[in-house]
Amino acid sequence: MGDLLKRLVKLENIRKIYSKRVVLNNISLSVYKNQTIAILGGNGTGKSTLLRLIAGIERPNSGNIVYPTKSIQIGYVPERFPIMIRFTPSEYLYYIGRIGGVSKVILEKRIPYLLKRFQLKDNQRIQKLSKGNLQKVGIIQAILQTPDLLILDEPISGLDQHAQQELSIVLKELKEQGATILLTYHESNFFNDLVEETYYLEGGQLSTTIPTTEIEPMKLIIAKQLNQSAVKEWGEVIHAITEDNKLLLYVFEKNSDTVLSKILHLQGTIDSVLTVDTIKGKV
Amino acid sequence: MFEFIKYSLQDYIRSQKYFAPISTYIIIIFVFYTYTPNPIIDSYAVTALILFVISAWLCVSFLSLDSTVQKQIIILRLKSNTRYFVGKLLSIWLVTVVLTVYAFLYPILFQMFREPVNFTLGFVAILNHMVLAILGISVASIFSREVIKSPISAYGGLALCLTISISALGIYDVLPSIFKNIVWIIPPAISTQSSLMEWSGTSITQLSIFSFVWIVIYSLLVLLLFLKLSRR
Numbered sequence: 001m002g003d004l005l006k007r008l009v010k011l012e013n014i015r016k017i018y019s020k021r022v023v024l025n026n027i028s029l030s031v032y033k034n035q036t037i038a039i040l041g042g043n044g045t046g047k048s049t050l051l052r053l054i055a056g057i058e059r060p061n062s063g064n065i066v067y068p069t070k071s072i073q074i075g076y077v078p079e080r081f082p083i084m085i086r087f088t089p090s091e092y093l094y095y096i097g098r099i100g101g102v103s104k105v106i107l108e109k110r111i112p113y114l115l116k117r118f119q120l121k122d123n124q125r126i127q128k129l130s131k132g133n134l135q136k137v138g139i140i141q142a143i144l145q146t147p148d149l150l151i152l153d154e155p156i157s158g159l160d161q162h163a164q165q166e167l168s169i170v171l172k173e174l175k176e177q178g179a180t181i182l183l184t185y186h187e188s189n190f191f192n193d194l195v196e197e198t199y200y201l202e203g204g205q206l207s208t209t210i211p212t213t214e215i216e217p218m219k220l221i222i223a224k225q226l227n228q229s230a231v232k233e234w235g236e237v238i239h240a241i242t243e244d245n246k247l248l249l250y251v252f253e254k255n256s257d258t259v260l261s262k263i264l265h266l267q268g269t270i271d272s273v274l275t276v277d278t279i280k281g282k283v
Numbered sequence: 284m285f286e287f288i289k290y291s292l293q294d295y296i297r298s299q300k301y302f303a304p305i306s307t308y309i310i311i312i313f314v315f316y317t318y319t320p321n322p323i324i325d326s327y328a329v330t331a332l333i334l335f336v337i338s339a340w341l342c343v344s345f346l347s348l349d350s351t352v353q354k355q356i357i358i359l360r361l362k363s364n365t366r367y368f369v370g371k372l373l374s375i376w377l378v379t380v381v382l383t384v385y386a387f388l389y390p391i392l393f394q395m396f397r398e399p400v401n402f403t404l405g406f407v408a409i410l411n412h413m414v415l416a417i418l419g420i421s422v423a424s425i426f427s428r429e430v431i432k433s434p435i436s437a438y439g440g441l442a443l444c445l446t447i448s449i450s451a452l453g454i455y456d457v458l459p460s461i462f463k464n465i466v467w468i469i470p471p472a473i474s475t476q477s478s479l480m481e482w483s484g485t486s487i488t489q490l491s492i493f494s495f496v497w498i499v500i501y502s503l504l505v506l507l508l509f510l511k512l513s514r515r
Contacts, residue, residue, distance in 0.1 A: 057355040059514075076359055082350040086297035098286035100360035141356065 006032045007068050008149055008180050009054055014063035016049055023049050025204035027063070031149070036171075036181040036194050041201035047184040048079055050201065051151050054182060075147030079154045081138035085126035089115060089137050092126055097144045107144070114140045117170075118163050131158040139167060143174065150174060152183040156190055164190065219256040220276045221249040226268030234262060246271060284370055287361060291345075291374040298348055301378070304340040308333065308382055316390050320397040327408035328479045330386040331415045335472045336445055338379045338419030343441065345375045346427040364514050368429070372420060372506065379416035386412055403487050411475050414498045421505040422448070422470045429513040448472040470505075471498050 007030055014027040023046040031037060031054070039047050052058040053065060055076045085092055090111050097107040115122055118136045126137055135158045142150060150171075156164050171181060171194055185191060199206050218238070228242045236255035241248045247268075251259045256273065263270060295301055311333055315326070349357065358367045387409055391400055400408070426441035428434065447454065448470040455466045474494035482490045 052355070055355075055359060057358055074359055076356065078352045078356070080352065082353040082356075084350055085353065086294055095286060095290040096356065096360060099290065099357060 008033050008035075008072060010064075010066040010068070011054065012064040012066065014050075014053060014060045014065065016046070016053065016058075017061045018049075022204050024053070024060070024201075027204075027206050029199070029206060031180060031182060033148075033180055034175065034178050036175060036191075036196045037183075038191060038195040038198045039182070039184045039201060039206075040198060041184075045201040046204060047201055048153050050206075051076075051153050051182065051184060054149075055151050069148075072148040073145055075142030075145070075150040077135075077138050077142045077150075077152040077155050079157070081134040083127055083134065085137075088122050088125055089120055089129075089140070090122045092137065093141055093144060096141045100145055102145055110144060111140075114143070118166055132160055132163065135159055136163055139163075139170075143170060146174065146177060147179055149180045149182065152181070154185055155183060156185065168194070218276050219251050219253055219259075220274040221251060221256065221259060221263070222271040222274070223247045223249060223263050224269045224271050226263060226266060230266055231262075234259065250276070284361075284366065284373075287357065287367075287370040288374045288377070291348075291371055292377065294348060295345055295374070295378070300344040300348065301341070304337050304344065305378075305382065307340075308337045309385065312386055312389055316393070316395040319395050321390065321395050323396050323398070323400055323404055323408075324479050324482060326390060326396070327387075327404075327411065328476050331408070331411040332449065332472060332476060334379065334382055334386060334412050335415040335419040335448070337382065338375070338416040339423035339441060339445055341378055342372075342375050342420045342423035343427060343438075345378075346371060346424065346429060365510055368424075368510055368513055372424065375420050376417065379420070380413070383409060383412040383416065403485070407479070407482075407487065407490065410495060411479065414475065414495055414502070415472060417502045418470055418472060418498050419445075421502040421509070424509040425505060425512075427509075430509065444470065445472075452477070471501055474498060 009029075009031040011027055011029045014024055015022065016024040027050065039050060041047050049058065053060055055074050056065065056067075057076070087095065093111045093114075094107055097111070098104070102110075118140060120133055120136045120140070126134065129137065135155070139152075139155060142152070155167060159167065168190070171191075175181060175194070181194070183191065183195075197208075199208060224246055226247045228240055228247055231237050231240050231247070231249060236251050236259050237249050238252065239250040249259060253275075260270060260273070312330060315330065315333075354367065358364050361367050361370070387405065390396055422444055423441055424430075426437045426444065428437060431437040431440065449472055451466055451469045451471070451473050454469070455463060458465065471494070474497055478491040478494040
């Protein structure tokens with residue numbers, strides 16, 4: 001019973017087919033209150049489809065999606081926010097809020113507050129906004145009403161540094177308020193400190209283990225007598241950390257020889273070279 | 284729902300997609316009443332039939348307004364796919380109400396008729412415009428991109444359906460007797476025309492109400508089918 005009370009959404013043997021192609025096959029998943037789940041996978045693996053199914057805006061070909069609590073508030077940030085919206089951000093957000101049943105009084109306070117937080121100007125129609133600003137509108141519309149379940153499909157794509165930071169803070173605040181967060185991303189390790197559980201989608205199947213196609217072999221070069229600022233301009237270095245006077249450099253396997261010779265050229269010493277498996281796009 | 288209708292109408296106005304169908308109707312009415320005087324019942328019957336076609340045009344342009352993602356965001360807020368489409372259809376109907384008022388008042392205000400329009404005639408004229416507008420909306424909804432994905436099939440199918448609807452009487456005449464019942468599945472756009480042509484215009488009790496009721500029933504059935512198909 002306690003488990004049922006905590007469960008927000010349950011997916012049972014979900015199958016989704018697009019143009020005779022099985023995108024999701026036999027997916028079962030339980031999402032619990034206040035959980036933060038990431039769904040990762042390559043392009044076209046069905047991440048966005050899965051999120052739309054969970055949001056209830058698409059129907060599976062077979063299987064059930066059960067919401068134990070009837071009236072949960074769902075916020076949804078689409079991967080690409082629609083361009084052809086003939087309203088200014090505040091006009092649009094006002095309508096979206098009102099359609100969702102938010103009172104005028106609340107919206108009159110909340111909309112300017114969120115626009116200011118995300119540094120979004122309100123002087124032109126949404127159809128004329130840049131990609132990053134469109135994404136901001138997409139995020140704000142999803143959090144106008146504090147959602148029980150917030151679904152974000154690649155939310156940081158196109159966002160500037162400030163908006164990325166702000167989104168990260170907003171998500172933490174929502175989590176503190178008890179919201180459940182479900183998101184997909186593949187370009188960075190931006191949400192690592194927020195995500196509690198990660199699922200991988202491959203071949204229409206959901207699993208907790210990283211699919212082999214998502215694993216990218218890298219080399220971890222541990223060097224001594226070398227300053228971190230010296231490697232700053234090296235395009236081959238994906239990530240650099242200094243630990244106990246040692247410089248840890250993550251590089252793609254194919255670039256490791258170049259980096260090793262550069263270290264030696266600067267009269268640094270190589271402590272060790274390790275092979276590490278990383279998820280594509282993440283270190 | 285009220286806020287959604289307001290949003291839809293404002294969005295439609297800003298899209299300027301209303302311009303072609305509405306200006307076409309305004310011009311047609313203007314040209315239609317160029318010569319005076321005109322018979323009341325016949326004139327209103329014709330302007331209502333034109334509104335049937337214009338309503339279908341409005342419906343197609345209205346339902347193609349929101350992108351898929353925009354539609355999904357609104358459905359999430361409304362918590363119902365059906366509410367979304369009912370709101371859209373009500374918005375279109377409100378536009379056709381404005382056109383009905385125009386079609387009704389224009390010839391009266393500019394004295395285009397032989398005699399004054401009495402209450403009964405006025406009521407029947409407005410009713411005829413309204414039911415034919417609903418029929419136009421319902422028929423077009425079935426040919427919208429929500430049901431038929433290919434634009435060519437949708438527009439072609441709708442054009443064919445509207446043509447068949449208007450020429451249903453002629454089709455009935457040439458059909459062999461065993462196929463005459465097929466006419467029942469054709470949108471009954473001209474069923475009220477026949478009733479109105481036979482009506483003296485003095486008392487509403489002399490008017491065949493069935494044709495009006497049949498249009499409403501037909502439209503509701505088609506709209507229910509549309510709502511069912513749009514949920515796929």
